[in-house]
Amino acid sequence: xxxxxxxxxxxxxxxxxxxxxxxxxxxxxxxxDDPFFDPLYARLVANLRTDTRIAVAEEGGEPVGFWAxxxxxxxxxxxxxxxxxxxxxxVLSAGTSLSPRDFLRGVGLLGMSTFGWLPQDPGSETRLxxxxxxxxxxxHGWAGFIDxxxxxxxxHFKKMRRLARNIERDFSECEFRYDDQSDETFERxxxxxxxxxxRTGRHDVLAPAWVQSMLERLRSAEGPRFRLRLVSxxxxxxxxxxxxxxxxxxxTHGWITAFEPEMAQxxxxxxxxxxxLERMAGEQGPKIYDAGPGLDHYKRHYSNYQVPVGSGVVxxxxxxxxxxxLLGQAWRSGEHIIPxxxxxxxxxxxxxxxxxxxxxxxxxxRLSGLGxxxxxxxxxxxxxxxxxxx
Numbered sequence: 001x002x003x004x005x006x007x008x009x010x011x012x013x014x015x016x017x018x019x020x021x022x023x024x025x026x027x028x029x030x031x032x033d034d035p036f037f038d039p040l041y042a043r044l045v046a047n048l049r050t051d052t053r054i055a056v057a058e059e060g061g062e063p064v065g066f067w068a069x070x071x072x073x074x075x076x077x078x079x080x081x082x083x084x085x086x087x088x089x090x091v092l093s094a095g096t097s098l099s100p101r102d103f104l105r106g107v108g109l110l111g112m113s114t115f116g117w118l119p120q121d122p123g124s125e126t127r128l129x130x131x132x133x134x135x136x137x138x139x140h141g142w143a144g145f146i147d148x149x150x151x152x153x154x155x156h157f158k159k160m161r162r163l164a165r166n167i168e169r170d171f172s173e174c175e176f177r178y179d180d181q182s183d184e185t186f187e188r189x190x191x192x193x194x195x196x197x198x199r200t201g202r203h204d205v206l207a208p209a210w211v212q213s214m215l216e217r218l219r220s221a222e223g224p225r226f227r228l229r230l231v232s233x234x235x236x237x238x239x240x241x242x243x244x245x246x247x248x249x250x251x252t253h254g255w256i257t258a259f260e261p262e263m264a265q266x267x268x269x270x271x272x273x274x275x276x277l278e279r280m281a282g283e284q285g286p287k288i289y290d291a292g293p294g295l296d297h298y299k300r301h302y303s304n305y306q307v308p309v310g311s312g313v314v315x316x317x318x319x320x321x322x323x324x325x326l327l328g329q330a331w332r333s334g335e336h337i338i339p340x341x342x343x344x345x346x347x348x349x350x351x352x353x354x355x356x357x358x359x360x361x362x363x364x365x366r367l368s369g370l371g372x373x374x375x376x377x378x379x380x381x382x383x384x385x386x387x388x389x390x
Contacts, residue, residue: 002060004098006106008071009054011046018056019043022066026091027225031118034290035246035253036080036087040223042068045081047217048210052080055090055107057098064096065103069112077104077112081214083205086253086292087309089118099123104316111317116292117310128314132306134299136289138281145281149301156301160274163266171235176275180232180242186219189230189242192258218246225249231276233268241268243276252276252286270298277302 009018022039026032035041046052049070057065067090068080079088090103099121104111117128138145150157167174177185190206197204205211218228225248232242241259245252259269277289291299293309 004064004106005058006103007056007058008107008109009056011043011052011054014054018054018063018066021063022054022091025063025066025093029094030250031120032091033248033250033288034087035226035248035251036085036116037091038223038226038248039066039068040221040226041246042080044217044221045214048213055103055109057090057096057103057106059096059098064093065098066091067100067103067107071109075108075110077109079112079114079116083115084211084214084255086116086255086290087118088114088116089120092120100314101316104314109316111313111315114314115311117312117314119308119310128310128312130308130310131293133293133309134291134303135305135307136277136291136302137287137304138277138289139287142278142281145277145304148304153301156297160267160270163271167235167266167271173234173236175234175237176272176279177232177234178229178276178279180230182230182232185232185239185242186230186244188239189232189244189256189258190215192260193256196258215244231272233272233275235263235266235268240266241272243269243272245276247286250286251288251290252280253290254292270301273298273302 019039022042026037026039042052042054046054046068051070051072053069053071055065055067055069056063069088070078070080070082072078079085082088090098090100092098101121101123114128119128119130136145146157180186194204194206196202197206206215221228227247229245229247229252230242231245233240239260240263241257243257244255246255247253254273257269257272259272273289273291280287280289289302291303
């Protein structure tokens with residue numbers, strides 16, 4: 001094997017030959033079937049964020065690894081398109097022994113904060129917190145799938161049959177759109193999601209201008225293994241629920257979902273997922289639905305297998321201490337040392353801060369988000385100290 005060489009390139013430095021090599025490495029391994037590993041996604045985000053970099057590893061003069069990411073201050077990396085990249089990590093040749101840790105070190109980065117890490121090596125599996133991403137395959141047909149899920153979750157699917165009868169009773173028309181091209185539906189979905197962020201106190205990751213531009217460009221972007229799809233459910237012409245998904249040729253990745261609060265009694269979000277899966281089972285195209293990690297009821301009831309996904313910090317060096325990274329390291333240590341509710345609040349606050357750092361590229365946006373986050377954390381800690389918090 002030849003000597004390994006590394007480059008950290010701005011998108012403008014990526015030649016078409018390199019983009020083609022990126023796509024070829026991705027296409028060669030089923031590990032990277034999820035649409036977030038498509039170079040088209042990286043190129044689209046690169047046109048909107050100046051901190052985008054493409055790490056390239058070459059061995060014997062041939063590319064063996066590509067890694068689309070954002071280079072942040074302090075030689076730190078963030079996932080490409082974060083906080084929207086539910087899967088991320090390097091795209092590596094099956095024949096290379098290159099580890100993600102060595103890849104980061106080779107391009108001069110200290111590490112990466114990650115929340116949707118694709119485990120590819122023993123090191124990441126032992127250093128990160130692993131959860132199960134909820135996956136669904138309908139490759140063997142709808143009848144077999146729904147029979148098996150009903151056997152596993154009889155109460156849920158009995159409820160879904162009852163809700164279907166209620167919808168038929170209360171509405172004259174129930175319309176499911178598998179490929180909704182309507183601007184009105186798209187705008188309603190985004191508005192509902194932003195309202196949800198406001199109600200729950202979460203940072204509005206849909207507010208930054210680059211995010212809004214990304215979503216608009218994704219609506220018209222399409223490649224051999226990449227496209228955006230909007231699925232929706234309408235009762236008597238009124239929007240009930242919708243989900244924005246990213247697709248490769250093999251995987252439909254659940255992404256942004258919302259429903260009308262006044263329609264909650266009909267579980268329209270569950271209805272959208274169930275109808276989408278039935279449609280996937282009966283048509284050409286992806287047969288795998290990726291709902292991501294979490295214990296949401298729809299994920300549990302419609303998933304039939306899981307794959308590991310990691311979160312935490314991937315370090316290029318075990319002792320990569322710098323003044324601008326010490327606060328984050330101390331905060332994470334405190335989460336393990338401080339007992340009880342305070343530690344939980346610290347973890348929640350860090351995750352909120354991560355969302356701000358991922359989505360806000362401007363100083364004003366970050367300061368505003370940080371101010372709100374610290375205000376919520378202080379209020380929650382005061383409640384915890386007074387014994388009023390749950």
